Amino acid sequence: MRRPEALVLGALGTALAVVSAVGAADGPALKDLMPKGMLLGVAVSQGQVEEKDQAAVDLVTRHYDSITPENLLKWGPVHPEPDKYNFAPADTFVAFGEKRKMTLIGHTLVWHSQTPAWVFEGKDGKPLDRETALARMRDHINAVVGRYKGKIKGWDVVNEAINDDAEGTMRKSKWQQAIGDDYIAKAFEFAHAADPQAELYYNDYSLTNAPKRATAIRIVKDLKTRGLRVDGVGEQGHWLLGGPSLADIEATITDIAAAGVKVHITELDVDVLPRDPGMYGADLEKRAKFKAETNLYPDSLPPDKQAELARRYAEIFAIFLKHRDKIARVTFWGVDDGHSWLNGFPIPGRVNHPLLFDRQRKAKPAFDAVVETLSKK
Ligand code: G3I
Numbered sequence: 001m002r003r004p005e006a007l008v009l010g011a012l013g014t015a016l017a018v019v020s021a022v023g024a025a026d027g028p029a030l031k032d033l034m035p036k037g038m039l040l041g042v043a044v045s046q047g048q049v050e051e052k053d054q055a056a057v058d059l060v061t062r063h064y065d066s067i068t069p070e071n072l073l074k075w076g077p078v079h080p081e082p083d084k085y086n087f088a089p090a091d092t093f094v095a096f097g098e099k100r101k102m103t104l105i106g107h108t109l110v111w112h113s114q115t116p117a118w119v120f121e122g123k124d125g126k127p128l129d130r131e132t133a134l135a136r137m138r139d140h141i142n143a144v145v146g147r148y149k150g151k152i153k154g155w156d157v158v159n160e161a162i163n164d165d166a167e168g169t170m171r172k173s174k175w176q177q178a179i180g181d182d183y184i185a186k187a188f189e190f191a192h193a194a195d196p197q198a199e200l201y202y203n204d205y206s207l208t209n210a211p212k213r214a215t216a217i218r219i220v221k222d223l224k225t226r227g228l229r230v231d232g233v234g235e236q237g238h239w240l241l242g243g244p245s246l247a248d249i250e251a252t253i254t255d256i257a258a259a260g261v262k263v264h265i266t267e268l269d270v271d272v273l274p275r276d277p278g279m280y281g282a283d284l285e286k287r288a289k290f291k292a293e294t295n296l297y298p299d300s301l302p303p304d305k306q307a308e309l310a311r312r313y314a315e316i317f318a319i320f321l322k323h324r325d326k327i328a329r330v331t332f333w334g335v336d337d338g339h340s341w342l343n344g345f346p347i348p349g350r351v352n353h354p355l356l357f358d359r360q361r362k363a364k365p366a367f368d369a370v371v372e373t374l375s376k377k
Contacts, residue, residue: 027363030063030356033374035324039103041066041331043267045339046089049096055361056335066103068266068331069093070341073106074114079140082118087147094151105331106152107266108203109141110187111159112173113284120174133178138190145194154199156234156266157191158184161219162204164281168211184219188228203234203266206281208244208252217259224260232328233259234266238282241272241312250319257326265320267333269354270312270366271342272297272305279346290349301353301364309353310369317373324377336361 031040042064048056049069060067071077072089079085097104119136122128145155161176161184163169170176175183184202191200202220207213216233223230233256239249256263267282274294279286297305320327334340338359342352356367 028371028375030367030370030374031065033371033377034330035321035374035377038320038324038327039066039329039331040064041068041103041105041329042335043068043070043107043331043333044093044096044335045070046072046092048335049089049093051096056339059335059357059361061100064102064332066105066329066331067093067097068105068107070107070334071114073144074108074111075119075140076114076116078144080116085143090144090148094148098151103329104148104152105266105329106145106148106155106198108156108159109144109191110137110157110175110183112171112175113160115174120178128174128178130179133175133183134186137175137179137183137187141187141190142194145191145198149195150197152195152198154201154231155191156203157187157200159203160205160282161202162212162215164206164209164212164283166211168209168213168215170215185223185226185228188223188230192229199231200229201232201234201264201266202230203236203264205236205238205267205283206244207233207235207256208239208248210248210251213252213255217255220256220259220261230261232262232264234264236267236282236333237265237269237330238267238333239270239312239316240275240280241270241308243280246315246319249316250323253319253323253326257323262328263323263326264328265330268316268330269333269340269342270309270316272301272309272353273342273347273350275346282345284345286346288347291347294347295350297353298351300358305353306365310365313356313366314369314373317370321373321377332356 034040042060044067047053051057078090120128161171163171170181188200204216207216220230235252253263273296320330332355334355336357337353337355340352340354342354356364358364
């Protein structure tokens with residue numbers, strides 16, 4: 001028996017022959033359908049790796065062969081005070097993944113966000129100086145990457161260093177202000193020293209915007225010119241139903257690959273709710289007040305929108321397949337709709353539906369569409 005939404009897909013005349021009749025638990029495991037060499041990952045929470053939520057654990061275990069910690073390895077949670085590291089949740093994350101033979105990704109070492117205030121405080125009330133900033137960065141990277149040496153396969157070394165403007169300028173973050181633009185090179189240098197085998201990535205959102213993408217590619221080329229290791233660029237993939245265009249997604253993949261590194265789609269989700277154009281992307285500074293009239297689907301996603309989301313995912317995965325030689329990993333940013341950050345961004349308090357599994361952990365038509373697309377490969 002097909003689910004009712006699946007019938008709607010057919011009724012809309014899509015090319016999708018929906019294959020999953022019985023749901024995610026008994027249907028195909030997504031990871032087994034991926035092309036050879038392309039991992040399928042998911043971001044996990046602390047509660048999930050602590051196995052407090054069995055339904056989520058089952059989905060993660062069944063469908064994914066890579067995990068990224070959504071928050072627990074960020075500077076704030078893992079290194080809240082100068083001499084205090086909180087490794088327990090990250091240890092649990094690593095144990096969870098190792099038990100399931102998953103590829104572990106570290107997120108993230110150097111970011112302007114979720115970094116405690118003390119990191120950016122200068123001595124004696126003065127602005128943070130370059131040497132102090134570099135020493136803090138090096139110590140943090142040594143401690144965190146060093147602890148998981150040989151266990152975490154790759155790191156988002158620097159996250160979101162580029163602005164969303166028409167020129168793709170460098171973000172004037174506190175790291176950039178204290179150290180200069182070479183803070184990126186330094187972070188890669190420190191990470192490589194801490195684990196020479198680890199893969200190292202630059203990670204950002206909206207690289208589908210050409211100026212931002214050009215700057216990311218300049219960063220990669222600069223790292224290479226300096227003789228530093230860089231294995232990949234992460235396009236986060238925080239996309240919407242209506243954009244970016246498939247052409248821009250494709251150009252992102254081909255341009256990154258042409259720079260000589262692998263493409264990682266690191267934080268995939270598809271926002272189904274309306275957004276002000278100024279709020280595309282994932283800039284956490286840009287939050288609007290709750291707008292009740294834009295909370296369109298507070299109870300559930302209606303069938304026509306389920307079908308639209310399914311089509312969008314099918315088109316996106318078709319592009320991934322087309323460029324399978326360039327893409328090392330596709331990671332979803334959350335297990336199910338109930339756990340998505342998009343319930344709080346850019347407008348807090350809305351009910352969003354961006355992932356393959358709904359709040360009841362049931363596979364959505366979007367899941368079926370991904371299965372169908374991958375099955376045609
Ligand atoms: O854990 C605390 C909890 O103790 C406290 O009671 C609660 C009150 O607000 O906050 C909890 O922390 C929240 C945390 O998520 C865990 O749920 C933070 O406030 C909240 O800001 C944080 O949001 C995360 C956000 O990054 C900021 O770090 C999102 O979950 C996470 O999905 C999001 O992920 C980022 C990527 O790292 C980088 N790219 C963009 C992406 C989306 O913003």
